[in-house]
Amino acid sequence: MKKVLFILSILLINFGCSSNNNSDNNTSEGDSMYFPPSDGSTIWETKSIAALGWNANAVQPLLDYLQLKNSKSFMILVNGRIVMENYFNGHSAITAWYWASAGKTLTATVTGIAEQEGYINTNNKVSDYIGTGWTSAPLAKENLITCKHLLSMSSGLDDSLGDDVSPANLQYVADAGTRWAYHNVYVKLQDVVAQATGQTWNNYFNSKLRDKLGMTGGLWVNGTDGTRTYWSTTRNMARFGLMALNKGKWNGTTVINESYFNLATTTSQTINLSYGYLWWLNGKSSYRLPQSQFQFSGSIIPSAPSDMYAALGKNDQKIYVVPSKKMVVIRMGDAADAVNMALSNFDDVLWQKINALYQ
Template identity: 25%
Template sequence: MKKILKLLVLVLVVALLYFGFTTYPKLDLISGFSAKSVASGHFLDNRPLELIEKGDNDIPLLNLATNKIDETGKFATSAVYGLKERKAIYREGLGATLINDDFDISKPYDIPKRTKLENNLSFPYGNNEPKDTVFANIDYTKLKNAVASAFDKTGGKLKRTRAVVVLYKDKLITEKYDTGFTKDSKILGWSMTKSITSSAFGVLAKQGKIDIYKPAPIAEWKNDDRKIITINDLLHMNSGLEWEEDYSTICDATKMLFLAEDMGRVQMDKPAQFKPDTHWNYSSGTTNLLSKILRSQFKTHQEYIDFWYSAVIDKIGMNSMVVEQDMTGNFVGSSYGWATPRDWSKFGLLYLHKGNWKGEQILDESWVKYTATPTNTSDGKYGAQFWLNAGGKFPDVPRDMFYCSGYQGQMVAIIPSLDMVIVRMGLKEDPAFDFNGFLKGIIDSVKK
């Protein structure tokens, strides 16, 4: 009996040591990710906790969290085995923000001033229902089958597509939603938000208010090697700054998103590893630094938060979109943009038409060309906060395709040669989800 007890104690000690070395350091990140996901999904999109836990939070380790929603206080809390409880608060107009114990929830805050597109036009140039349009050169049976093949059968979890929207020649030719989601569902774009951030710079450049080829306006860099880094280098993910982005572990990106108060400062404080324009390195920290730089271009915080919406988002009728903020009030331009799939498709349409929105040139054509031109160290896969197919990542898709891309397989694909925009939202990314086959199936439904 004593031997059995000793063995049980030994097993318990080993288990505790294993937990301590492998999981405990991650608890802040697990509970932080979970609390933020629950608060955003519930208060922005009215998702019940059960759907969030079985869908959004159905990720290894994240399912260890126990979550609670406070409807009255409008916040969510999460903890792992009762440890490391984290809290995310919801504020109307701002979405959810993951906070720490030092955050003053009673402090007044600015809310973006929004304008709703009311032009009595049908989607996509307005918010009325789309008009039925039939194109003689589209095989609608093939199109329907291609889109349907992106979705799981009831209860399946292989493809995990939540929404598909396809625009062709400015018309909605098909859309489909998974159970529990509709055309009005707001879905997190994750890193597709980076392309929104880039667009804000594009408007400032068009207005002549910023020169992206000048050194970034960061006082802390003026006396070291980083002083030569330009906004152009940052937009291209080509700054040479140290950064690690690996969502399967504790890294710069996860610590930034789930621990940092000022997300833009995390990348700003990193040392230079290489000379600018010599090493491409994908970095969400870089985009949040760009958001911080954008803030410095405005006299007041209110002007900064209004600009994102007035210059781009509301300008094209993406009225469902909410870009969430960090604890300092800066937009998390790397990751936290929520919108309906239809509204994400409007953003693709803006770029399909070279920055023109129904006659108004919101972005210069040269800016759209700039965003879709490969940076010289990315092997043809990245431009300025947009991904590219110039290097042939998707072999059966035209090389001129450029796209917004986000964690777990969010995509807004822009294909100029086909006059087409394809949106896919889901929970599986390439290669687990066959994007090449998915895109090819839709493209093949259009007769040349």
């Protein structure tokens, strides 16, 4: 991993990423939405804790907790402007780190872009695009699986067999749409997009999403089991979060249409109310967790705003998007406590400390 990290960091440096913030914007214009330039520029406006009227005494307890919990980076954007940007444990603004499953939301977004361009229909079965035999399920059962089932984690395939997405490892458990299970099979959507567009996944992703947001230098790393993990700087993760805050728009340009984005951040099926199209949804009455068929009552992160939607990845990679506060929060790092798939007690305690900034 150190070798991969070094190579990615060099690439990101060559693409001109920088840790330098621009001057603080304390005027009334700070209440409007801001977007950093998409041309690789290092400019990014800031907004101070004091200008927001937040509690400066709550900053250090938050930073202490983040460092204690193995964080590498942390950012808060309000109306697109950087309010906090902090790095820990040798990490920096030009260091790449993996998104883990937080990157699922990248796949959901690009799938929606391919649909709005007429290449795919997410109601169609997956085999329409990548052919039959992509699973070990009986053909009749495989043909029940649509792209929307992959987006909503309701493929009906066995989630207990690990991340390998070879046909032998994609086995039938239940009919598509009848069972929610967190499964790496979503990555087949990348193959769907590649086949439908006649482009490589990387090329289509870069031209339709990465480059439009100015996410310079980020790239996909392929695993031996068919997985693909996205690596980027913290600021690039924040750019994607800012696009998500604006429901698919970037500085007046529609990257992904708002109707699809609204579907992506709304309950996608009736089994796990806290899951959209590869986005986690806060404020619902119940939720399910990865590798479990047990239903829990209440919101996934009780201390967080109820309208929040989130990209959550293994070992506590986080993109929290809060429309009611015009806020995006990013956390990258190692697992806060023990290795975990997406959610842990860390989320709730972290939000208690974030809340202390403005309550």
